[in-house]
Amino acid sequence: MIKNEKIKAAEVQLTGLNGEDLGVMSTREALALAKQYKVDLVCMSLMSSPPPCKLIGAGAARDEAQQAKKQAGKSPDKRKVKEIRLQLQMEDHDRDVKQSQAERILKKGDSVKFVIQVHGAKEGEAGKVWAEELCKALKDVGSRTTGIQVSGKQVVVQLDPIG
Incomplete structure (x- = not known):
């Protein structure tokens, strides 16, 4: 100025x-x-x-x-990416809590990045299946922007809000 x-x-x-x-x-x-x-x-x-x-x-x-x-x-294209860390051995209740957190974040207009901790190739497949289930469960409020990435110790997927 x-x-x-x-x-x-x-x-x-x-x-x-x-x-x-x-x-x-x-x-x-x-x-x-x-x-x-x-x-x-x-x-x-x-x-x-x-x-x-x-x-x-x-x-x-x-x-x-x-x-x-x-x-x-406050620019609309400045969207935050919130990371939610999960573990394959979590209880069902804890999984539901994390899923509802993700739903709340997506409804607020921010993106969600799920990071599922795994150990080994067998758990990697199980983590990928779980990530797909999460994406299906949240399809009304978020759409996948990245593919499900499986690397050594983690499975990662990002969802952006719809609309």
Whole structure:
């Protein structure tokens, strides 16, 4: 955010304290107005000529920048991937709890990555079967984005929320 004397443009398109359009004026005049009202002159974008600038109270400029940063963080394509670790020897109740956790996460809009701990090739097959069962059970709220990956000590599959 470029403020006050750091604005190098000869002319600026100025907007007043209450959002009213004050037109195109020299940067020097805009700075004089800002000092008169005891506020900051803030450049909103350098992509146009003359650049649009606003008269903003000192604290308000900082608040506006923080607000913009917050909004950028809430981008819909920034989906979190929550990892749920499972073991093949878990009790049925524990499996059900993990499955309902995954369902809750998917409904919230985040992705779920199941990591099933296994030992050896025989358990790897059993882990793959269980991963397929989990995917089938959660097909209403999540779709598989990766295949079921079986590697040495774990079976991994990721589900993304539907919709």
